[in-house]
Amino acid sequence: MIQRYQGQQTQWRLSFVSDSEKAMTLTPGDGPCAWTVHVGSSDELTPERLRRAAAKAVKTMKELGGKTGVLDAAPLLPILGPAAGAALTQGAELALHEAPSFATGTPKEPITLWLDGNCDGLDQALQESAHLTRSICLARDLVNCPANKLTPALMAEEMTREAEALGIQCQVLDEHQARTLGMEAFLTVGNSALHPPRLIVLRYRGGGDEDPICLVGKGVTCDTGGYCLKAASSMKGIKGDMAGAAAVWGAVLALAANHVPVNVTAVIPSVENRISPDSYIPGDVISSMSGKTIEVGNTDAEGRLILADGVTYAIREEHAARIVDIATLTGAVVGMFGFTTAGYLSNNEGFSDAFQAAYHRSGEQYWPLPTFPEYRKMIESPLADLSNTSSDGCGTITAGLFIGVFAEDKPWIHIDIAGTAWVDSPRFEYQTKGATGAGVTTLYELCKGYAQEV
Ligand code: BES
Ligand code: ZN
């Protein structure tokens, strides 16, 4: 965590100034390691711009061999208030947070940063943002973890260890308990793998006695595609197919660490999608916790199957008032929006508006998708209530609408982060190669928006 500067010895001084002449540039200042970071004109100043500026500055400092530095926020605090300090420290920390290496040899020397400047409310803003930053980094670490070191059971252990430390109530259901609940869609994907499935439930109760918002995250610890095996070239990222799970976990950890007065439950169906003699195959017809039957068109469309049961579980067992599901669900969303923007759809205008407000606050990029009745027809099956593949393209929308069937009449949002959860090369300055921690801040902001005065 970046501490407040109290005159420590430091090599670098990065001064952040609002300068209408210069749009986000770094220029050398007085002395060998004094740099001025111009963040553009004051009327364009946003936390997101400052996150990017701080990230760029500390990455430059690192490239030039700097090990200690001060971020001078003083000129920006009167303009943007404590949010400026929070954004600068968050951008800097995220930019330095890299995927851990398993290479043997001497570890890299750490970099230490401090924040200079003061204003009313700064300590509190830094504390809140430090908890969020930590949660983003934990989510990144989990997604970066190789699949042989993160089975569903190991993910449950890791998630509950961090959650319990923050007083969150945790429950992990094994395959037998899931069977008793009738979670056939979930078990069909996961039960033939050597490492059995887990349903991870994290209940954070910061609010009164109102029913919770349920965040349902896709936790496929490895997605080979099953019998509809992925091509070798598409397998590089298969360990990252639990980024939705990591996002809901990170959001709940941050809500708990910041004592946000709201009730939120994370529901994480976690499985391996592998090939074994008993694995499901295309053409199978299966049931689900809801009782709805599903024709399997493709075993690589496994995410919507486990999320369907995750959503039904959230309604029946957790009494969800609202539901968000988040997943690395479709390649199609990457084709549409690339690696910078996630797609979403919803069945409820008010909830959708709240989500839009949340991502404007977080600075993450999302774009809404249409839900016309024609799209719903594309997942009809001649044999069952639904098919897990579309008969007519529109892969991201139809995958979302499949899950929406299970949300019944609850206000619901579906988020597809297949493009934004992972970057081989950073698209924003505060990203590093690998997992991005996508979704954590926006889900946090969404839930915080529903916080009650208690
Ligand atoms: N996990 C993948 C989606 C994915 C693709 C995530 C690229 C990250 C990067 C998902 O399970 C999948 O394989 N989806 C298929 C669905 C299709 C078979 C209907 C897809 O999008 O190709
Ligand atoms: Zn798949």
Ligand code: ZN
């Ligand atoms: Zn998948």
